Amino acid sequence: MNLSLKGKTALVCGSTQGIGWASAVELALLGANVTLFARNEEKLKEAVEKLDTTQGQTHRYLVADFAQTEQVKAALDAYLVENPVVHILINNTGGPAGGPLIDAKPEEFTKTFAAHLINNQQLVQALVPAMKEAGYGRIVNIISTSVKQPIVGLGVSNTIRGAVAQWAKSLSLELGSFGITVNNVLPGYTRTARLESVLNMRAESSGKSKEEVVEQMQREIPTQRFVEPEEVAAAVAFLCTPAATSINGINVPVDGGKTGSL
Template sequence: MNLDLTGKTAFVCGSTQGIGKATAIELALLGANIILVARNEEKLKEVLDELPRKKGQKHRYLLVDFSKTNQIKPKIENFLAKYPEAHILINNTGGPLGGAVIEASPEQFVQTFNEHVISAQILTQAVVSSMKNAGFGRIINITSVGMKQPIVGLGVSNTIRGAMGSWAKSMANELGKFGITTNNVLPGYTTTGRLKKVNEMRAASTSKTVAEVEQELIKDIPIGRFTTPQETAAVIAFLCSPAAASVNGVSIPVDGGKTSSL
């Protein structure tokens, strides 16, 4: 099975922590040149130093804040003017605060839509020419199982994840003929900082301990535990590889079997 990404360049968003960081490391292990994309320059430099370079890769970083949508296009275009190669794009950004959908403000929907769908659109438009020229492209969106099965208490997130799924399917249909695939990876309960914050919020609202909240979640996961960022990154890495050339337009949960739908 061909998993070799030597000579490929991967832009990995949200890559200073959690699933994004694990993905950057995994792709580097397969030989890719990594462009770390995030808003904290200090953390970007720290992760840059951690990335494997066994195949002589040149890793770089791009400082971007996805909450400032108007800054994304000029920053990515300026970067590509210096370093024009792009073969892989990992769209990944933090989810919105929890809460009932009926209580969400219109501004929350707009902000989250911009940070996820609009940001992905801008980045994809910027890198797609390079992918077409290479005859190879992988666009992976790290979203949530809320795309398939809405999660109670994450109303805004569920809504925007659904929009992201439709966007991705449209891209898959349009770009597939160029050797460019577009897929979604749907993490479930994963041991990241975001899960910790959500569990703390749930604990505070129910007068339970965080440990009690975690155990309630785990009892509904068939594998009996939370997923690690590295396990999710392994699925993402496969979808980025030459071996996954015919996997296009799909949404794959990585949740230990928690999602009830097929």
């Protein structure tokens, strides 16, 4: 099975912590040159130095706030002048604050749509031409199991994540013949800063302790535990390899079996 990414370049969004960082680590271990893309330059500087270089990889970073779509585009355009070929794109952006959907303001949808789908679109438009020329491309979107089963209390996120999944499926139909695959990885309850905010929100709204909320949520998972970021990253990295050439246009839950649908 060919899992080598030596000679390939990967751009990983939201990559200084959580699933984004874990994905960058796995891609580097498979031999890829990795460019980290996030808003905190100090964290980026620290993170890029920790990536594996035993296969002669060269790692870089880009700075932009994904809440500012023009800033993202400007940073990418400048990067592509000197690094015109990116074979792998990992789209990963933090979700919006939770709360009842009925209370969400229109601007919450607009802001979240821009941070996720609009940024994804402009990144793809910039990178796909070189992927086509190379005859190799991997686009992996880290979304959420809410694509299959909406999560109570995350209405805005559920809505926009669903739109991203449809965007990705549509794109996979257009790009497959060029050797470019487009897939979605759907993390379940994963030990990240995002999960911590969900735990705190549920504890506050229910009047239960955080420990009680954790126990209740873990009981809902067949494996009886939260997912580790590295476990999600393993699925992300595999989809980027030559071994996954014929895996295209799918949603891959990494949730310990919690999602109730196939």
